[in-house]
Amino acid sequence: xxxxxxxxxxxxxxxxxxxxxxxxxxxxxxxxxxxxxxxxxxxxxxxxxxxxxxxxxxxxxxxxxxxxxxxxxxxxxxxxxxxxxxxxxxxxxxxxxxxxxxxxxxxxxxxxxxxxxxxxxxxxxxxxxxxxxxxxxxxxxxxxxxxxxxxxxxxxxxxxxxxxxxxxxxxxxxxxxxxxxxxxxxxxxxxxxxxxx
Amino acid sequence: xxxxxxxxxxxxxxxxxxxxxxxxxxxxxxxxxxxxxxxxxxxxxxxxxxxxxxxxxxxxxxxxxxxxxxxxxxxxxxxxxxxxxxxxxxxxxxxxxxxxxxxxxxxxxxxxxxxxxxxxxxxxxxxxxxxxxxxxxxxxxxxxxxxxxxxxxxxxxxxxxxxxxxxxxxxxxxxxxxxxxxxxxxxxxxxxxxxxx
Numbered sequence: 279x280x281x282x283x284x285x286x287x288x289x290x291x292x293x294x295x296x297x298x299x300x301x302x303x304x305x306x307x308x309x310x311x312x313x314x315x316x317x318x319x320x321x322x323x324x325x326x327x328x329x330x331x332x333x334x335x336x337x338x339x340x341x342x343x344x345x346x347x348x349x350x351x352x353x354x355x356x357x358x359x360x361x362x363x364x365x366x367x368x369x370x371x372x373x374x375x376x377x378x379x380x381x382x383x384x385x386x387x388x389x390x391x392x393x394x395x396x397x398x399x400x401x402x403x404x405x406x407x408x409x410x411x412x413x414x415x416x417x418x419x420x421x422x423x424x425x426x427x428x429x430x431x432x433x434x435x436x437x438x439x440x441x442x443x444x445x446x447x448x449x450x451x452x453x454x455x456x457x458x459x460x461x462x463x464x465x466x467x468x469x470x471x472x473x474x475x
Numbered sequence: 476x477x478x479x480x481x482x483x484x485x486x487x488x489x490x491x492x493x494x495x496x497x498x499x500x501x502x503x504x505x506x507x508x509x510x511x512x513x514x515x516x517x518x519x520x521x522x523x524x525x526x527x528x529x530x531x532x533x534x535x536x537x538x539x540x541x542x543x544x545x546x547x548x549x550x551x552x553x554x555x556x557x558x559x560x561x562x563x564x565x566x567x568x569x570x571x572x573x574x575x576x577x578x579x580x581x582x583x584x585x586x587x588x589x590x591x592x593x594x595x596x597x598x599x600x601x602x603x604x605x606x607x608x609x610x611x612x613x614x615x616x617x618x619x620x621x622x623x624x625x626x627x628x629x630x631x632x633x634x635x636x637x638x639x640x641x642x643x644x645x646x647x648x649x650x651x652x653x654x655x656x657x658x659x660x661x662x663x664x665x666x667x668x669x670x671x672x
Contacts, residue, residue: 304641408646413660444501444652444659449605454651455641462641463610 282308284473288347292337292354295431297439298460302353305466314354316340318367327405329365330356330392335403338394351472352396357459359434361387366434375424375435379442382434384414389434389457393465395472402472406461408452410438415446433459479505481670485544489534489551492628494636495657499550502663511551513537515564524602526562527553527589532600535591548669549593554656556631558584563631572621572632576639579631581611586631586654590662592669599669603658605649607635612643630656 289309291302302309320332333356343352359366361381369375392405423442429435436442438450438457455462486506488499499506517529530553540549556563558578566572589602620639626632633639635647635654652659 301641304638413664438651441501444498445663446660447650448660449649450651451648452646453644454635454647463643463645466642467610 282306284469286349287473288350290341290346290350290352292341292352293459295355295459297437297458298355301455301458301460301462305462309353312341312352314341318356325363326360326388327390327392327407329360330358330390331403331405333358334392334394335401338396338401341396343396343398346398348398350397351469352394354394354396355391355459357389357391357433359387359389361385368433369430369435371430372424375429376420378435379415379420379423382412382415382436383420384412386411387434391456391459391461393461393468395468397472400472402468404464404468406453406456406464408450408454408456410450410457411448413446413448415442419446479503481666483546484670485547487538487543487547487549489538489549490656492552492656494634494655495552498652498655498657498659502659506550509538509549511538515553522560523557523585524587524589524604527555527587528600528602530555531589531591532598535593535598538593540593540595543595545595547594548666549591551591551593552588552656554586554588554630556584556586558582565630566627566632568627569621572626573617575632576612576617576620579609579612579633580617581609583608584631588653588656588658590658590665592665594669597669599665601661601665603650603653603661605647605651605653607647607654608645610643610645612639616643 283306289307290312291309292312292314314337316337318333320329324332334354337354338352341352369378386409389408390405395402427440453461480503486504487509488506489509489511511534513534515530517526521529531551534551535549566575583606586605587602592599624637650658
């Protein structure tokens with residue numbers, strides 16, 4: 279699809295994730311990338327889905343939307359992995375990635391992605407949950423994957439579309455693209471509602 | 476991943492599907508495409524998962540594997556959609572595709588892909604099931620999709636990786652790549668067992 283479904287709006291995407299950029303392009307939406315620098319820190323009492331909701335809104339609120347025309351829609355997002363009641367973000371270095379994948383091995387975890395849509399007049403945050411099941415990973419598979427794919431920008435230290443996702447994810451329950459960091463179907467639906475306000 | 480995990484084997488892929496070809500490449504497996512012409516007809520009494528199992532084996536058995544070296548592994552596959560106890564294959568023409576998508580609209584269906592691995596000495600067929608849920612599709616969405624994507628080579632008249640999958644699949648339960656026609660994780664596991672025989 280190449281035609282722009284929302285020619286009357288100006289979209290800003292505040293995300294460095296190439297997966298998000300690609301999926302938004304697939305919808306035919308024209309956007310500009312903007313850089314948002316915030317410390318991704320959240321209050322201790324937040325759990326599961328509350329964390330990416332908080333962080334996606336935090337990113338949106340750190341952007342000077344007031345300097346842009348009224349028809350501007352800013353899109354921010356945050357993805358986390360949630361395993362047995364514990365938060366898993368992006369890994370720090372190889373040691374952190376090895377440890378993360380070791381924890382996910384042989385288990386089912388949850389992935390939450392929250393999206394924040396923000397204009398001058400309105401703000402909407404929604405979150406999607408997908409369950410992802412991994413087979414038991416061998417140390418060789420973990421090291422091979424990390425060395426070849428360097429998953430340091432990814433929550434949980436894996437990409438479902440990478441070699442390790444292809445060979446080791448036994449199944450998911452929910453939206454696949456949510457695991458990639460952008461729940462496209464829900465975004466599409468929410469955008470229709472948001473642009474009617 | 477670019478290194479070949481099975482250099483001692485010669486792989487033949489008997490499928491025209493570009494999705495299957497792409498996913499097999501992602502695993503680093505080197506293969507040659509072979510053409511297999513069979514009438515994809517199955518006995519009336521078969522149901523659900525039995526149908527692609529029958530058809531993937533039918534394709535394998537139609538190929539003259541005896542003319543190839545003993546270390547050759549032939550891969551064939553078949554994907555069907557199963558909705559409310561009824562078989563859905565590939566659509567015939569635009570009218571057929573419109574009708575199929577109308578039936579899938581607002582419902583959860585099952586996708587079954589069977590893979591047949593065959594060598595001179597061994598044969599193994601396995602099948603994977605994934606549930607796919609569609610939101611209600613408007614006639615405009617159905618026509619837009621069919622006109623732009625021409626899904627005539629796809630069981631159920633849709634590709635989950637296409638525009639309609641992005642915007643209208645609310646969730647899946649099971650393997651995502653199975654819906655694309657190639658259950659990669661299970662294939663990878665089965666191949667490890669098959670090559671040990």
